[in-house]
Amino acid sequence: xxxxxxxxxxxxxxxxxxxxxxxxxxxxxxxxxxxxxxxxxxxxxxxxxxxxxxxxxxxxxxxxxxxxxxxxxxxxxxxxxxxxxxxxxxxxxxxxxxxxxxxxxxxxxxxxxxxxxxxxxxxxxxxxxxxxxxxxxxxxxxxxxxxxxxxxxxxxxxxxxxxxxxxxxxxxxxxxxxxxxxxxxxxxxxxxxxxxxxxxxxxxxxxxxxxxxxxxxxxxxxxxxxxxxxxxxxxxxxxxxxxxxxxxxxxxxxxxxxxxxxxxxxxxxxxxxxxxxxxxxxxxxxxxxxxxxxxxxxxxxxxxxxxxxxxxxxxxx
Ligand code: UDP
Ligand code: MG
Numbered sequence: 001x002x003x004x005x006x007x008x009x010x011x012x013x014x015x016x017x018x019x020x021x022x023x024x025x026x027x028x029x030x031x032x033x034x035x036x037x038x039x040x041x042x043x044x045x046x047x048x049x050x051x052x053x054x055x056x057x058x059x060x061x062x063x064x065x066x067x068x069x070x071x072x073x074x075x076x077x078x079x080x081x082x083x084x085x086x087x088x089x090x091x092x093x094x095x096x097x098x099x100x101x102x103x104x105x106x107x108x109x110x111x112x113x114x115x116x117x118x119x120x121x122x123x124x125x126x127x128x129x130x131x132x133x134x135x136x137x138x139x140x141x142x143x144x145x146x147x148x149x150x151x152x153x154x155x156x157x158x159x160x161x162x163x164x165x166x167x168x169x170x171x172x173x174x175x176x177x178x179x180x181x182x183x184x185x186x187x188x189x190x191x192x193x194x195x196x197x198x199x200x201x202x203x204x205x206x207x208x209x210x211x212x213x214x215x216x217x218x219x220x221x222x223x224x225x226x227x228x229x230x231x232x233x234x235x236x237x238x239x240x241x242x243x244x245x246x247x248x249x250x251x252x253x254x255x256x257x258x259x260x261x262x263x264x265x266x267x268x269x270x271x272x273x274x275x276x277x278x279x280x281x282x283x284x285x286x287x288x289x290x291x292x293x294x295x296x297x298x299x300x301x302x303x304x305x306x307x308x309x310x311x312x313x314x315x316x317x
Pocket of ligand 1: 014108213
């Protein structure tokens, strides 16, 4: 069998401090894999500049001018890391690659694990997910929120592998299936798990970010988590109905007790503080439920408009 054509997809947003080192390290991996005849000569690295406002794109362009194994595209503006990965995978499809690996531009994920991914690919796996051995580079807050997210996703019935980020290999079959989905807000971690493709897991050690700062803050991490939940589970909507039903029963029982007290024992007491607490409590629950439904409506609203997932400004082929 001929060695596969591999694309290494790298999403980048304001990564001017990392990009050159990343290109060098990934080129070393490509040279090594070529040497071992594990990939074909036309394999390449594909950078997707997610609308950076620093020199990221200039660096990518000059790397491309020196080495045609480095390709890439630039978005018109920032569309988010999931779109950048998607654009890279779509490019891998257009360039007729046999497989594609997505990896972060800060190389926190161990690039040499790609060889293990390819071994699994050769064994016939469609998807190979990189699983972090630990989260020692993450803050306590990130570890905690990530754990809550995975637990919640599993509880809601949308299973995703724990400690898997977007470091994975997918083969041509998976690329073709991905092409059939035209959801704007595809949550890739959920997607590859949900499709039911033959999946392998490979552990790797997380490194420190090479340079620069994390591009994710609480705001965009919660956006990603909410998108994951609303894309892959309707359980929150059912919980809202269940909660409404339970509260109706509780209110009926309490109401009956109050009426009986008034009629039979004439000791009904009215306390405005309790009234206030209860109305705040139930008001809070109602708003929370409305907000949960709103998340789904928002998702429908964004999908129904059918806007492009991203807009490419320039492509270096
Ligand atoms: N990224 C992106 N668009 C964004 C935010 C991040 O393409 O809007 C890229 C970023 O350049 C990096 C990857 O996504 O290659 C992961 O981001 P980061 O390392 O900042 O996240 P963390 O590792 O802290 O979760
Ligand atoms: Mg990182």
